[in-house]
Amino acid sequence: VPLEDTSLPLYYGWFLLSSVQEKVKSAAMGFLKTLESLDDFKNHLDDFAGKSVELEQYFEAKAALHCTTKFCNYGKAAGAKEYAQNPAVVKSYGSVFELSLTALFITPRTVGARVSLTEEQLHLWPADGEKEVESDVPAAASLPPGSRAHVTLGCAEGVQSVQTGIDLLQILALQQAEAPAAKELELGSLRYYGEGRWMLELKEPVRAPACFSSFYG
Ligand code: ACK
Secondary structure (H helix, E strand, O other): OOHHHHOOOOEEEEEEOHHHHHHHHHHHHHHHHHHHHOHHHHOOHHHHOOOOOOHHHHEEOOOOOEEEEEEOHHHOOOOHHHHHHOHHHHHHOOOEEEEEEEEEEEOOOEEEEEEOOOHHHHOOOOOOOOHHHOOOOHHHHHOOOOOOOEEEEEEEOOOOOHHHHHHHHHHHHHHHHHOOOOEEOOOEEEEEOOOOOEEEEEEEEEEEEEEEEEEOO
16 A cells, blocks of 8 residues: 555544533433423334333443544545645634524434534535435535534444434435425424434534544544
């Protein structure tokens, strides 16, 4: 393997500053606790293998909280080198941005936060970010760039974190087709999308300062 290829990271992304990680984790815990207490949720427990579930235990935390922009797989992923050489990427490397976490969602596979990117942040979003998963979510290509942006908060046993962005795109595709009625909660508007998919649009987005950088592993 040529040296220049091995110098590419596993992925690029925004890494939440440690001071805000706890805030985001406790917002997620609050969401799971609220959800568990709702009859609507209890009526759909079949989605989660029918067991009585303790959501806090059902999901396990993965890596330090971050929002992936480009998964490079050490240069093996398509477009990895081009992304690394993009002037916007080079210029922003190491800078702190403020991410806006606008919704929290769960599925039987993952729990995550939706990140709503600004114009400036979208310059760091890869052109193929959504199209890449068209085989899983056929409607993905018709969603606006940045739709997949998320922070993985946890995954069910045996589930890889790449699933969180796919689950988010699936929910957004359903939302685009026809958003179900919302239940208004103190934290925001909660909607059920079938098959164990729930999304809470936060009344107050969580602002999370995050450093644009990369992870080598
Ligand atoms: O939670 P995530 O966004 O999902 O962060 C991790 C990170 O890269 C390290 O695994 C994400 N990831 C893994 N595979 C892919 C992929 N093929 N496309 C996009 N993101 C990916 C994973």
